[in-house]
Amino acid sequence: MNKQDDLNSLLAAATCALLGSTIANTAAAAEESSSSWSLDSSLLYYGESDNRVQDVSAAIAAKRDFGDERLLGLSLTADTLTGASASGAIALDGPQTFTSPSGRAVYSTPAGEVPLDDTFKDTRFALNANWSQPLARLYNVSAGFGFSTEYDYQHIGANLGLSRDFNKRNTTVSTGFAWSEDTIDPVGGAPIPLSRMLDVGDNSNKLGSDTKSVLDFLLGLTQVIDRDTVLRVNYSYSHSSGYLNDPYKILSVVDPSTGDTIARIPASGLDGPTGIYLFENRPDTRVKQSIYGELKHAFGAHVLNVSYRFMTDDWGIDSNTAEVRLRWPLGDASYIEPQLRYYMQSEADFYRASLVNGEPLPQYASADFRLGQFNAVTLGVKFGRRTASGNEWNTRLEFYQQSGNVPSEQIIGNQAAREQFPDLRAVILQFGYSFKL
Amino acid sequence: MMKQILLLLASVSIAGCAHVGVQPWERDVLARPEMSLDANPLDAAIDDHIYFSKEASSGGRGFGGGGCGCN
Numbered sequence: 001m002n003k004q005d006d007l008n009s010l011l012a013a014a015t016c017a018l019l020g021s022t023i024a025n026t027a028a029a030a031e032e033s034s035s036s037w038s039l040d041s042s043l044l045y046y047g048e049s050d051n052r053v054q055d056v057s058a059a060i061a062a063k064r065d066f067g068d069e070r071l072l073g074l075s076l077t078a079d080t081l082t083g084a085s086a087s088g089a090i091a092l093d094g095p096q097t098f099t100s101p102s103g104r105a106v107y108s109t110p111a112g113e114v115p116l117d118d119t120f121k122d123t124r125f126a127l128n129a130n131w132s133q134p135l136a137r138l139y140n141v142s143a144g145f146g147f148s149t150e151y152d153y154q155h156i157g158a159n160l161g162l163s164r165d166f167n168k169r170n171t172t173v174s175t176g177f178a179w180s181e182d183t184i185d186p187v188g189g190a191p192i193p194l195s196r197m198l199d200v201g202d203n204s205n206k207l208g209s210d211t212k213s214v215l216d217f218l219l220g221l222t223q224v225i226d227r228d229t230v231l232r233v234n235y236s237y238s239h240s241s242g243y244l245n246d247p248y249k250i251l252s253v254v255d256p257s258t259g260d261t262i263a264r265i266p267a268s269g270l271d272g273p274t275g276i277y278l279f280e281n282r283p284d285t286r287v288k289q290s291i292y293g294e295l296k297h298a299f300g301a302h303v304l305n306v307s308y309r310f311m312t313d314d315w316g317i318d319s320n321t322a323e324v325r326l327r328w329p330l331g332d333a334s335y336i337e338p339q340l341r342y343y344m345q346s347e348a349d350f351y352r353a354s355l356v357n358g359e360p361l362p363q364y365a366s367a368d369f370r371l372g373q374f375n376a377v378t379l380g381v382k383f384g385r386r387t388a389s390g391n392e393w394n395t396r397l398e399f400y401q402q403s404g405n406v407p408s409e410q411i412i413g414n415q416a417a418r419e420q421f422p423d424l425r426a427v428i429l430q431f432g433y434s435f436k437l
Numbered sequence: 438m439m440k441q442i443l444l445l446l447a448s449v450s451i452a453g454c455a456h457v458g459v460q461p462w463e464r465d466v467l468a469r470p471e472m473s474l475d476a477n478p479l480d481a482a483i484d485d486h487i488y489f490s491k492e493a494s495s496g497g498r499g500f501g502g503g504g505c506g507c508n
Binding site for chain 1: 457458459460461463464465466467469471472474478479480482483487488491492493494495496497498499500505507
């Protein structure tokens with residue numbers, strides 16, 4: 001009898017101790033989460049070969065849990081961009097001169113080289129804020145706001161999301177809307193589409209600023225497959241309207257048989273373009289749709305992440321993107337994560353390497369390589385280490401390469417012997433540090 | 438015999454469907470930070486921004502890209 005009493009009181013004491021410690025732990029955790037910020041910071045260098053675009057970017061993202069899964073997220077990014085960017089004009093056997101976007105100076109390209117506009121320089125600041133919280137037992141709502149500014153571009157955007165859990169929270173269905181309104185104020189003014197590049201000082205083909213609106217819709221499904229696997233599938237619809245041109249991109253007007261740019265002589269006493277170049281023109285609406293799938297699977301301590309996206313738009317561009325990452329632990333505190341990404345896109349219906357002199361002008365035309373047909377590979381590795389205090393530092397090194405082609409039916413005469421679609425090679429180096437305050 | 442096999446297959450597939458997902462106490466692996474689908478939001482934002490600037494596609498994972506004069 002005594003033994004039974006002892007056992008009972010022992011069990012009661014153990015239960016109280018367990019409950020007590022759980023309550024204490026929960027209280028401590030709640031206190032910790034409600035009074036602390038978790039921060040992610042990063043410093044990024046992005047550098048293209050051949051003195052093309054160089055970018056140094058610093059970003060900080062802060063998250064605070066106010067308890068009961070009420071989360072505030074804030075992020076701030078600053079970018080500095082310099083370097084040269086392909087203008088869209090074709091290479092020639094002789095040197096070429098162009099009027100810079102400001103209309104106040106000229107820049108030149110040596111013989112045989114694909115023309116790059118080296119007047120490219122910008123600083124960008126971006127701020128994003130996001131709030132999410134449960135709405136009822138199985139619902140979660142989120143709302144966000146974003147703003148960014150650079151010399152020739154301002155962006156303001158907002159988004160709203162709602163999700164609901166099903167099936168013991170193994171299934172989550174989410175939906176979201178985003179809206180943005182951007183103002184483009186190009187250096188020297190937005191050129192009249194398909195107008196000619198003019199001599200220095202003549203800005204009669206330039207207009208003021210313009211605007212662009214984007215509406216996005218997303219429908220997502222997240223499904224826990226088993227103890228080690230989770231799957232996400234998203235459908236996205238995006239509608240852009242307004243000024244969708246790149247105000248700095250041009251097309252060469254070429255001879256129908258030689259394929260050489262039609263020569264032009266600047267007015268006497270003035271600097272100006274040595275060939276006929278027209279500013280591009282894209283449609284003023286674009287509808288993009290994509291399906292995105294992502295699978296995450298743990299093999300013991302290793303984590304494999306595989307994703308795939310198919311995108312199609314009404315400009316005639318289809319793209320496929322596949323990405324694989326494998327997080328491989330090294331001891332208790334470190335990991336290494338090799339990454340491989342493959343991307344391929346078809347060209348836009350209105351992609352033109354050049355325009356033929358004497359032929360009627362198409363309604364839309366762009367020689368921007370980013371609207372051309374190309375494949376891209378990113379190969380990278382990330383290394384991370386957790387410190388004794390629970391913070392983490394990491395570093396990431398990636399190589400990115402694009403290789404593209406101009407459709408063979410667009411290559412005219414002498415163009416075949418010259419470089420048409422130069423490869424783009426870039427190195428990406430990132431340092432990150434995550435910590436709590 | 439065929440009917441029995443079909444019945445067996447049907448019951449196995451129904452059982453299979455019922456087993457998609459885990460019980461609340463089986464979330465130990467899924468609760469690890471690196472198993473979160475948004476484990477590295479800053480990396481993801483940086484990647485989205487780079488690819489948005491250099492390629493004709495964007496988004497998919499979430500509301501990607503945008504807010505940049507680079508495209």
